[in-house]
Amino acid sequence: MQCNEISGLMMKYLDGDISETELKALEKHNLSCISCNNEFEALKKAVSLVEALPDIDPPYDFEAKVMERIGSGIYKRNTANLLIGTLGLFSFAYYMLLFVMIPYIKNTGIIETLYGYGSYGLETLVKYFTDILVYIPVTLDNLIKLRNILIRDYMNVMLAFMGIMMILNLGLIKILNPQQE
Amino acid sequence: MEDIEIIRQCINGNMNEFPQLVNRYKKLIFNTAYRMLGNYEEAEDASQEAFVRIYKSLNRYDPNYKFSTWAVKITTNYCLDMLRKRKGEAFPLDEQYDLKDEGLTPEEHYIRIEQQQMVQRAIDSLPDKYKELIILFHHRGLSYSEIMNVTGEPITIIKNRLYRGRQILKETIEKYYKESESICSATKYQA
Numbered sequence: 001m002q003c004n005e006i007s008g009l010m011m012k013y014l015d016g017d018i019s020e021t022e023l024k025a026l027e028k029h030n031l032s033c034i035s036c037n038n039e040f041e042a043l044k045k046a047v048s049l050v051e052a053l054p055d056i057d058p059p060y061d062f063e064a065k066v067m068e069r070i071g072s073g074i075y076k077r078n079t080a081n082l083l084i085g086t087l088g089l090f091s092f093a094y095y096m097l098l099f100v101m102i103p104y105i106k107n108t109g110i111i112e113t114l115y116g117y118g119s120y121g122l123e124t125l126v127k128y129f130t131d132i133l134v135y136i137p138v139t140l141d142n143l144i145k146l147r148n149i150l151i152r153d154y155m156n157v158m159l160a161f162m163g164i165m166m167i168l169n170l171g172l173i174k175i176l177n178p179q180q181e
Numbered sequence: 182m183e184d185i186e187i188i189r190q191c192i193n194g195n196m197n198e199f200p201q202l203v204n205r206y207k208k209l210i211f212n213t214a215y216r217m218l219g220n221y222e223e224a225e226d227a228s229q230e231a232f233v234r235i236y237k238s239l240n241r242y243d244p245n246y247k248f249s250t251w252a253v254k255i256t257t258n259y260c261l262d263m264l265r266k267r268k269g270e271a272f273p274l275d276e277q278y279d280l281k282d283e284g285l286t287p288e289e290h291y292i293r294i295e296q297q298q299m300v301q302r303a304i305d306s307l308p309d310k311y312k313e314l315i316i317l318f319h320h321r322g323l324s325y326s327e328i329m330n331v332t333g334e335p336i337t338i339i340k341n342r343l344y345r346g347r348q349i350l351k352e353t354i355e356k357y358y359k360e361s362e363s364i365c366s367a368t369k370y371q372a
Contacts, residue, residue: 011344015325039351046351049300050319058211059225063200066232070196 003029006036013040014047081171088168095161098146184248192240202248203232209249209321210256216316217260219305227263231256246330253323254331257313264309299361303353311346318343 009026012018018026030037059065150157184205187198210231215224234255242251285293304312317323317331328339 011340011347014347015340015343042351042355043347046303046354047319047347049296049354050304050315050350053216053297053300053320055208055212056215056221058207058228062207062211062225062229063203066203066229066236067196067200069229069233070199070236 003033003036006030006033007039010036010040010043014043081174084168084171085174088165088171092165092169095165098143099158185244188239188242188244188248191236196236199236206249206252207232210252213253213256213316213321214260216301216304216320217257217312218263219301223263227260228256231259234259247327250323250327250330253317253321253327257317257331261309261313264312299357300354303350303357306353307346307349311342311349314339314343315346315350 006026006029009018009022012022013026026040030040182198182201184202187202190197191199191202207228211224211228214227214231215221218224218227231252235252238255242248304315307315313332314328317328318325323331325336325339329336332339334342
């Protein structure tokens with residue numbers, strides 16, 4: 001048998017699926033071939049050293065740490081979704097209100113009066129809510145500008161709003177079934 | 182409780198039994214990661230991350246395969262990623278941990294630890310794709326068909342890599358032995 005065939009037999013031996021006749025052939029060859037014999041011994045030694053490496057014990061609190069990691073992941077995902085969802089709901093309600101109001105707003109004397117009350121009320125509200133809702137308060141002036149735009153292009157703008165709101169509200173849907181992922 | 186039963190419960194949102202599953206496979210996962218990375222802290226981090234990924238993708242688990250194979254697949258993929266990122270940085274190898282006291286004398290114990298360290302160093306110097314196979318086949322004792330499921334490679338490639346891996350491992354270990362012998366003889370000469 002040639003030495004290169006023998007090296008295939010050595011691998012079979014290390015795989016653990018060598019037949020008896022093949023093993024005999026290997027041994028017979030190695031008796032007369034020093035280089036193959038040395039090679040075989042060195043390979044067996046290397047493999048047995050790897051096989052003899054001990055199993056290491058994982059840290060005692062391994063399970064707890066894994067659960068902690070899983071838990072914090074879910075928590076983070078939920079809070080993010082909750083924030084997006086609530087923001088979505090708030091702005092949805094806000095713009096729905098506008099949607100109903102805008103056709104009734106008229107540029108007359110009543111508006112000036114409302115403007116006085118409204119700006120006072122808004123200022124007070126802003127004091128409380130600026131930190132939370134960064135740029136939701138719109139002054140009545142802006143409302144009138146908005147009305148003009150909307151009257152010109154009512155449907156398209158509202159559709160765009162609806163689209164944005166729907167995307168924001170997808171966050172809410174995710175909270176409702178957090179296990180889906 | 183059977184693995185598959187626990188998995189089903191987890192998919193339905195009850196994670197209370199998951200620690201039991203972690204407990205069953207932590208030794209396999211942790212040791213696979215430890216031998217691939219050669220460092221205790223990294224192995225701890227990688228094996229925990231592997232379990233988190235396992236949990237998150239439980240609904241993609243195919244019960245036709247062994248759970249252990251699937252878990253090892255996720256672990257080795259993550260470890261290979263870590264090794265790739267580590268490329269070029271020298272990473273310290275750990276002291277070897279061998280907590281089993283088999284009535285060895287301190288000298289024998291020392292020699293054994295040294296030897297394990299040398300073997301781990303040799304494994305570490307292997308190219309990643311050989312390293313994975315040597316560890317899975319010879320250290321974890323996975324079968325060829327299990328390794329096929331883990332790596333997704335056909336058997337001829339696995340056999341080939343294992344062949345090359347063993348050759349490199351043998352050469353590296355021989356080289357280390359020669360080095361340590363020359364150090365020994367040098368110290369003897371000095372004495």
